[in-house]
Amino acid sequence: MTGTGLRHVAVVGAGAAGAFFTLELSRLRPDVTIDLHDRDGRGPGAGIVMSTEFMDGLRPRFPGVFDLPPDATGTWDRTLTRVGDEDIWSGAYGTVALGRRAFHARTRALAEAGPRVRAVRGTVGSAPGRADVVVVADGAGSALRRSRAEAFGTTVTEGRTHFLWASAPVRLDPQFVLKDVRPGLLVVHAYPHGAEESTFIVESDPATLAAHGLGGDRPLPETEKELAVIFADELRGAPLHAQTARWQPFRTVANSRWHDGRWVLVGDAAHTAHFSIGSGTSLAVDDALCLARLLAGAADVPEALDAYERERRPVVEAAQSEAAESVEWFETLCRRGRVDGHRTVFALRSRRRMNTWARLRERDPEFAARTLARLAGGGAATAPSEVPVALGALTATGRLAEAELATAAGGGGVLLVPTAHGTVRCPLLPPTAAPATRPGTPAAPAVGLLLDASAEPDPVADASGGAGPAAGAAGAPGPVAGAPGVRGPVGLVSDATALAVDAPGAAGSAVDASGGAGAPDGRDPVTLVPDASALRADASGGAGPAAGAAGGVGPVVDASAVPGVPPGAPVAAGLPAPAPAAELAAWAARRGFDFLAVPVRPGAGRVSRTRRAEELTAAGVLPVVLLAEAGLPADEADTLVAAGRADLVARCAQVPGDAAPEAAG
Numbered sequence: 001m002t003g004t005g006l007r008h009v010a011v012v013g014a015g016a017a018g019a020f021f022t023l024e025l026s027r028l029r030p031d032v033t034i035d036l037h038d039r040d041g042r043g044p045g046a047g048i049v050m051s052t053e054f055m056d057g058l059r060p061r062f063p064g065v066f067d068l069p070p071d072a073t074g075t076w077d078r079t080l081t082r083v084g085d086e087d088i089w090s091g092a093y094g095t096v097a098l099g100r101r102a103f104h105a106r107t108r109a110l111a112e113a114g115p116r117v118r119a120v121r122g123t124v125g126s127a128p129g130r131a132d133v134v135v136v137a138d139g140a141g142s143a144l145r146r147s148r149a150e151a152f153g154t155t156v157t158e159g160r161t162h163f164l165w166a167s168a169p170v171r172l173d174p175q176f177v178l179k180d181v182r183p184g185l186l187v188v189h190a191y192p193h194g195a196e197e198s199t200f201i202v203e204s205d206p207a208t209l210a211a212h213g214l215g216g217d218r219p220l221p222e223t224e225k226e227l228a229v230i231f232a233d234e235l236r237g238a239p240l241h242a243q244t245a246r247w248q249p250f251r252t253v254a255n256s257r258w259h260d261g262r263w264v265l266v267g268d269a270a271h272t273a274h275f276s277i278g279s280g281t282s283l284a285v286d287d288a289l290c291l292a293r294l295l296a297g298a299a300d301v302p303e304a305l306d307a308y309e310r311e312r313r314p315v316v317e318a319a320q321s322e323a324a325e326s327v328e329w330f331e332t333l334c335r336r337g338r339v340d341g342h343r344t345v346f347a348l349r350s351r352r353r354m355n356t357w358a359r360l361r362e363r364d365p366e367f368a369a370r371t372l373a374r375l376a377g378g379g380a381a382t383a384p385s386e387v388p389v390a391l392g393a394l395t396a397t398g399r400l401a402e403a404e405l406a407t408a409a410g411g412g413g414v415l416l417v418p419t420a421h422g423t424v425r426c427p428l429l430p431p432t433a434a435p436a437t438r439p440g441t442p443a444a445p446a447v448g449l450l451l452d453a454s455a456e457p458d459p460v461a462d463a464s465g466g467a468g469p470a471a472g473a474a475g476a477p478g479p480v481a482g483a484p485g486v487r488g489p490v491g492l493v494s495d496a497t498a499l500a501v502d503a504p505g506a507a508g509s510a511v512d513a514s515g516g517a518g519a520p521d522g523r524d525p526v527t528l529v530p531d532a533s534a535l536r537a538d539a540s541g542g543a544g545p546a547a548g549a550a551g552g553v554g555p556v557v558d559a560s561a562v563p564g565v566p567p568g569a570p571v572a573a574g575l576p577a578p579a580p581a582a583e584l585a586a587w588a589a590r591r592g593f594d595f596l597a598v599p600v601r602p603g604a605g606r607v608s609r610t611r612r613a614e615e616l617t618a619a620g621v622l623p624v625v626l627l628a629e630a631g632l633p634a635d636e637a638d639t640l641v642a643a644g645r646a647d648l649v650a651r652c653a654q655v656p657g658d659a660a661p662e663a664a665g
Contacts, residue, residue: 005132005298005299005300005301005304006029006032006132006133006295006296006298006301007031007032007033007132008032008033008034008035008130008131008132009025009032009033009034009035009131009132009133009134009135009295010034010035010037010127010128010131010133010134010135011034011035011036011037011135011137012037012124012128012134012135012136012137012138012144013037013038013136013137013138013139013142013267013269014036014037014038014104014107014108014111014112014137015104015137015139015267015268015284016048016103016104016107016267016281016284016285016288017137017266017267017268017269017284017285017287017288018036018038018111018135018137018138018266018267018288019036019104019107019108019110019111019288020062020107020111020284020285020288020289020292021135021137021266021288021289021291021292022034022036022111022112022114022117023062023065023107023110023111023114024061024288024289024292024293024296025292025295025296026111026114026115026116026117027061027114028292028293028296028297029295029296030114030115030116031116032116032296033116033118034114034116034117034118035118035120035128035131036108036111036112036117036118036119036120037120037121037122037124037128038108038119038120038121039121039122039123040121040122045099045100045101045167045243046099046100046165046166046167046193046199046200046243047074047097047098047099047100047167047191047192047193047194047197047198047199048097048098048100048103048193048280048281049095049096049097049191049278049281050095050096050098050278050281050282051093051094051095051096051282052075052094052095052096053094054282054285055096058285062110064110065106065107065110066098066106067106068098068099068102068103068106069102070195071099071194071195071196071197072098072099072102072103072193072194073096073097073098073099073193073194074096074097074171074174074191074192074193074194074198075094075095075096075097076092076095076173076174076191076192077091077092077093077094077095078090078091078092078174079091079092079173079174079175079176080173080174080175080176081175081176081177081178081344081345081348082175082176082177082178082179082234083178083339083341083344083345084178084180084339084341086341086342088341088342088345088367088370089367090345090349090360090364090367091360091363091364091367092174093363095174095191095278097174097191097192097193097199098193099193099194099197100193123143124138124143124144125143126144126147127144127263131262132262132301133262133263133264133295133301133305134262134263134264135264135266135291136263136264136265136266136269136270137266137267137269137284137288138269139267139268139269140251140253140268140269140272142265142268142269144263144269145255145265145269148260148263151257151260152255152256152257152258152260152265153255153256153257154253154254154255155253155254155255155256156251156252156253157251157252157254158249158250158251158252159249159250159251159252159274159327159331160205160206160249160331160335161203161204161205161206161249161250161330161331161334162203162204162205162206162209162215162247162248162249163201163202163203163204163244163247163248163249163250163275164201164202164223164227164242164244164246164247164248165199165201165242165243165244166199166200166201166202166224166227166240166241166242166243166244167193167197167198167199167200167240167241167243168197168198168200168235168238168239168240168241169196169197169238169239169241170196170197170198170235170236170238171192171194171195171196171197171198172190172191172192172198172200172234172235172236173190173192174190174191174192175188175190175191175234176188176189176190176348177190177231177234178333178339178344179230179231180337180339181208181212181230183208183211183337184204184205184207184208184211184212184334184337185204185205185208185333185334185336185337185338185339186202186203186204186208186230187202187203187204187330187333187334188200188201188202188203188231188234189201189203189275189276190234200231200235200240201275202227202231203330203334204334205331205334205335206247208334208337209247212226213226214226214227214247215247220242220245220246223242223247224239224240224241224242225239227240228240250272250274250275250327251272252272252273252274252320252323252324252327253268253269253270253271253272254271254320255270255271257309258270258305258308258309258312258313259305259306259308259309262301264291264305264308266284266287266288266291267283267284267287267288268280268284270287270316271283271316271320273316273319273320273322273323274323274324274326274327276323276326276327276330277319277322277323277326277352279319279323283315283316283319286312286315287312287316290308290311290312291304291308291312294307294308294311295308321604321605322352322353322605324605324608325351325352325353325605325606325607325608326351326352326607328607328608328611329347329348329351329607332611332614332615336618338618340644341374342367342370342371342374342375343371343374343375343642343643343644344644345367345371346360346367346371346642346643346644347643347644347645350606350639350642350643351606351607353604353605353606355639356635356636356638356639357383357384357635357638357639357642358635358638371642372384372387372642375387375641375642383634383638384399384637384638384639384641384642385398385399385400385634385637385638385641385649386398386399387399387641389623389647389648390623391417391426391446391448391594391595391623391625391648392445392446392447392594392595393445393446393594394417394419394424394426394445394446394594395419395420396417396418396419396648397418397419397420398418399637399641399647399648399649400634400637400648400649400650400651401415401416401417401418401625401648401649401650401651402415402416402650402651402652402653403415403416403428403597403625403627403650403651403652403653404416404652404653404654405428405450405627405652405653405654406654407654412427412428412429412450413427413428413450413597413627413652414426414427414428415427415428415446415448415597415625415650416650417446424445424446425444426444426445426446426447426448426594427444427447427448428448428449428450428597429447429448429449429450429593446594446595447592447593447594448593448594448595448596448597448625449588449593449595449596449597450597451596451597451598451599451612452599580615581615581616581618581619582619582621584616585616585619585621585622586619586621588621588622589621589622593622594622594623595622595623595624595625595647595648596616596622596623596624596625597624597625597627597650598612598613598616598624598625598626598627598646599626599627599652600613600626600627600628600629606636606639606640606643606645610626610640610645610646613626613645613646614644614645614646617644617645617646617647618644623647623648624646624647624648625646625647625648625649625650626640626645626646626648626649626650627650627652628649628650628651628652629651629652630651630652630653631651632649632651637649
């Protein structure tokens, strides 16, 4: 391979990216002079991770690059997750860890031995002169990149958890540890990277660290000792040695442009991906090999740099997207501080999109079988979607159903539930009031509250005493159709006593300042309904009143604007303020709803798409139905149920109009 556009390259940094770039370019273009700059000392020790498949792909091209001392490697095919008193094993499929310092020393020595490679020791504070190309490979905290941050369009996003990277002089099983320290959870990512050496990364929410005196300005030696006590069983009495100077958030680095003039970014200087997916080194090496190949054969350097970014950016962005899903999963786990045995471990494994129920069952049948047995409670199901689940008084014979949703804003829906007696149609109440044309709602054995897909199960009104959101606010259940005697707008109320209605818990009308029933601007009064009882059969088995009776349900009125309603009263939307997942679900249960229906969110990742459903499922108050696209594969539904991201998954069809079809019992 020949080219005329390149004569001299400066490489700043001799980690994985810089060393492999030098190895490959000197192999392809032995006529090019390469100055390989590296600082005298190295950064953190401990280990790095890659797959045996990735290593096997590099060996033919770079013989001997992985010939490390036996005490500087660790391999495994399964991983332990320690959840409370349970030790749960699952597959890891050919993973290798290498001692970071040993691997760096080996690759740097091989790179420096190349033809026309000149080793330069010392910190580089500015761009080396005279080079045709400057390869910026000095890591996530790259000083050179920071000096041109605006040109590269650099963004650095900090995660919400903090971690401490440490090592221990003991060979540990590769493992995750989910340690309940009351309050909070400490999460450990650990693996052996030598005969008697292991990486031990502790991650937690800053509030948990503060509660246990582990964060802040506490001296590092004291933190090491305290963590060694907390994890004495897991470490088998070994000490911990921190490899980072302090607790810190993981910083995700991204750049809108990977090259500026003759400068080009590779590896962590260009992008970072959270350590929980173990892809950082592999991405850096692949960057380096791609850039070297394109530069070696190009007559025009700028054209080669453009081609490098075009080829690598999609790969990197896909990896960063997967890493973001993993980060979100661990951050949620750390904040929640609750675990659920095999279901939590299955969720941990399936946070990565490739790990579906079918794939894990094929590759790790024992783990999948134990997960299913815990979910089924000893039943005869062969997949998570076959496990029965209760929705109020109704028992669904499986966890994969169908749903019909109105296309118009504010429309409702129907959940078609499989039962031993056939399909039962259960109404889904929208967060906004249905118009007067909403069809009647006969008796239903279960009623669901349809939540908004775009909102989080977080506070829906501030804690300062401001008015709660109007009906139909994102995530808030709105007026209920079908209340007896309804003439105008309807609102759900969480505490009728605060609104001076006829009796606590009874339906009534908002009262104006003079004591008479009324509403602003001469509109109909707002009828406040305490629960969903109007939508189900009464005690004698009769159907509740039909929606749209006698004047129907009028337009939504912001009940916070109704005279006589105390400021901040939880009217119209009816949610407690604030209303995180557990409070929202408890509120819905008190009002007579039997389950929550939550649409998937836009996006490609399993974790982000089902974030809201998972939060509500974890609250454990009401069953949660995830409303998914019509073409959702059964395998994905099985994965979501097994991972606890929903209790039941419904494939949705859109129904034209502003109301869902009649819900028949």
